[in-house]
Amino acid sequence: MTHNHALRRQIGADLLLLLVTLVWGGTFVMVKGATADYPIFPFLTLRFGLATGVLLLLGAWRLGRLGWRGWGMGALLGLALFAGYALQTLGLRYTSASKSGLITGLSVVMVPLLAAWLLRRRPSAAAYAGVALATTGLVLLTLGDAFVLAPGDLLLVGCALGFALHIVGVSAFAPRTDVLALTIVQLATVTLICGAISLFAHQPWPATPQPVWFAAAFTGILATAAAFLAQTAMQRFTTPTHTALVFAAEPVFAALFGVWLSGDVLSTRGIMGGVLIVLGNLISEIPWSERTAVWISRYLAPQYVLLPLLVIVGLADGVVWWQGLLWAAGIAVVALVAPLLLMQRELRAGRISDWHLSNRHERLRPMPILIALFATAAPLALLVLLRGPHLLLVTSVAAVALFVINLAITFAWKISQHVAAIAASATLVTVTVGLAAAPVLLLIPIMAWARVRVGAHTRMQTLGGALSGVLITLATVTLIG
Numbered sequence: 212m213t214h215n216h217a218l219r220r221q222i223g224a225d226l227l228l229l230l231v232t233l234v235w236g237g238t239f240v241m242v243k244g245a246t247a248d249y250p251i252f253p254f255l256t257l258r259f260g261l262a263t264g265v266l267l268l269l270g271a272w273r274l275g276r277l278g279w280r281g282w283g284m285g286a287l288l289g290l291a292l293f294a295g296y297a298l299q300t301l302g303l304r305y306t307s308a309s310k311s312g313l314i315t316g317l318s319v320v321m322v323p324l325l326a327a328w329l330l331r332r333r334p335s336a337a338a339y340a341g342v343a344l345a346t347t348g349l350v351l352l353t354l355g356d357a358f359v360l361a362p363g364d365l366l367l368v369g370c371a372l373g374f375a376l377h378i379v380g381v382s383a384f385a386p387r388t389d390v391l392a393l394t395i396v397q398l399a400t401v402t403l404i405c406g407a408i409s410l411f412a413h414q415p416w417p418a419t420p421q422p423v424w425f426a427a428a429f430t431g432i433l434a435t436a437a438a439f440l441a442q443t444a445m446q447r448f449t450t451p452t453h454t455a456l457v458f459a460a461e462p463v464f465a466a467l468f469g470v471w472l473s474g475d476v477l478s479t480r481g482i483m484g485g486v487l488i489v490l491g492n493l494i495s496e497i498p499w500s501e502r503t504a505v506w507i508s509r510y511l512a513p514q515y516v517l518l519p520l521l522v523i524v525g526l527a528d529g530v531v532w533w534q535g536l537l538w539a540a541g542i543a544v545v546a547l548v549a550p551l552l553l554m555q556r557e558l559r560a561g562r563i564s565d566w567h568l569s570n571r572h573e574r575l576r577p578m579p580i581l582i583a584l585f586a587t588a589a590p591l592a593l594l595v596l597l598r599g600p601h602l603l604l605v606t607s608v609a610a611v612a613l614f615v616i617n618l619a620i621t622f623a624w625k626i627s628q629h630v631a632a633i634a635a636s637a638t639l640v641t642v643t644v645g646l647a648a649a650p651v652l653l654l655i656p657i658m659a660w661a662r663v664r665v666g667a668h669t670r671m672q673t674l675g676g677a678l679s680g681v682l683i684t685l686a687t688v689t690l691i692g
Contacts, residue, residue: 224445228457231438236464238434239308242300245426250417251300254427255405257419259296261431263398266440270391277392284384285393289400291380292439295373296401298366305363312465313348313485314367319458320345320495321375329379341495344653348487351480378458390444398435463489482647490650504664511658512567513632514551518543520636521603527643528600538599542590542607550586553578569667571625580618587611601692606639609687616679627668627676633658634680642688655681 246254277285295318303311323338384393409416419427466485497503521543525535557563557578568574591607593599613635620626637651659673668676 225457227441227445229460231441232458232461233464234434234438236312236461237468238430239303239312239465240468241426242430243303243308243311245423246300246303249420249423250409250412251297251304252405252409252412253417253419254423255296255300256402256409257424257427258431258435259398259402259405261428262435262439263395263402265432265436266391266395266398270395273389273392274395276389277396281388281393282396284380284388285396286400288377288380288384288393289397289404291373291377292397293373293401293404295370295377297405298370298373302363302366302370306367307469309466309469309485311363311367312469313462313488314364315371315374315465316458316462316488317345317368317371318374318378320491321372322378323495325375325379326382329383335499337497337499338495341491341493343491344494345488345491348484348489348491351484351487391440394436394440398439480646483649486647486650490653499660501664504661507657507661508567508629508665508667511633511654511661512629513636514547516633516636517547520639521606523640524602524606524643525600528602530600535600538594538603542593542603545593546586546590546610550582553582557582567629567667571621574618574621574625583614583618587614602643605688605691608691609635609639609684612687613680613683616683620675620679624675625668625672626679627659627662627673629662630655630659630668630673630676631680634677635684636680638681638684639688642684 242254299311299315302314306314320338320341323335324342327338462485518539521539522536525539526532528535530538554563558565562576563573563579564570568579573579587607587610591604591611594604594607613631617626617628617631634655637654640651641648655677659670659677662668662673663670
């Protein structure tokens with residue numbers, strides 16, 4: 212198999228797994244509603260029983276291919292799956308759908324640690340960083356003012372552990388067994404365990420209302436039978452890391468569906484915690500290679516960050532939303548489009564060696580200075596003359612101050628303008644939006660790492676850029692208000 216063909220298969224597998232996470236994220240609200248007045252284990256019995264029945268119709272004859280070893284593997288995976296779903300459904304009784312989805316997302320950062328432990332491989336530094344961020348996020352999301360974990364939160368942490376064990380187990384067992392048969396055994400195991408608990412705890416079996424049947428059918432056929440068959444099949448063509456990285460989207464989908472469909476409300480601290488959990492998931496799974504550093508340097512460059520920054524600040528200014536967007540678009544044209552066209556001309560003429568002006572002496576040439584002065588001063592002049600939104604005015608003043616101070620420093624030394632721009636932007640967003648946006652400050656060390664990794668700057672130069680961006684922005688906000 213050629214490298215390109217294998218890459219296409221992996222991308223296809225990742226996209227299908229992303230669709231699976233979308234379906235799973237949407238089921239939190241449905242399951243919470245279905246089990247509000249209906250026993251949990253009878254519901255799970257119906258859900259997994261329907262899923263098992265559907266797959267038996269498709270491939271009961273393939274069970275003979277498994278052998279005793281395959282049946283054992285499937286039963287072990289089923290136990291992990293039972294633990295995940297039982298604890299998740301119990302936890303949903305005591306917390307919101309959004310919060311449940313975010314805590315369940317901790318399974319992603321648990322995967323590399325469990326894989327390292329079970330496969331005797333040492334976790335990477337990124338895995339440790341991801342676990343630290345996700346744990347911090349869990350504390351912010353779950354601990355109340357009394358700093359005590361609620362019972363539902365503890366159940367959901369156990370649920371995350373169960374799902375993490377399932378992901379690692381599927382990656383270990385699926386490539387060596389029949390996919391459909393292995394999935395049937397997993398789901399049948401969950402059905403039998405839940406059914407036994409239901410018969411023991413609920414005699415006679417509770418009457419099942421129509422909404423519960425609908426929820427059991429939807430989650431059983433689409434979110435269980437189809438989803439786990441797709442997961443087990445696709446994990447043959449991708450890695451546990453890729454699977455866990457894709458599954459990091461599930462808490463995002465769960466939170467969005469919870470807010471949209473169920474009216475869940477997350478506090479500022481809760482939002483910040485949720486963002487940190489997702490960031491921890493991503494950081495622990497991204498391959499921190501030179502290729503990643505090049506990608507970050509290229510696509511988190513100031514010219515790409517400027518537009519979303521202006522949109523956020525424009526919308527947060529208190530003016531009518533469409534006026535904020537118009538001002539943001541107008542400033543982007545003046546500060547971005549025209550300067551980039553001029554820079555392109557300089558690049559083609561050979562007067563500068565790259566877009567980012569990595570050479571300190573090129574930054575001191577007349578044309579680059581004039582282009583940067585126009586990009587920062589022209590928007591400020593427009594905002595002053597036309598009495599534009601105040602927060603955009605503060606942003607422009609900070610940009611001018613940053614340009615002037617960085618230019619003065621460049622006569623004797625070089626700091627990273629990439630890092631300075633990211634630091635200024637992240638600080639502005641945090642000050643403008645509030646504490647919930649504080650995780651965006653993590654972009655500063657990420658960009659600093661990327662610039663050092665690609666050899667564009669030294670550690671001290673990136674530190675100088677970070678300090679200049681943060682301090683100048685804070686000083687501007689303090690002085691102007």
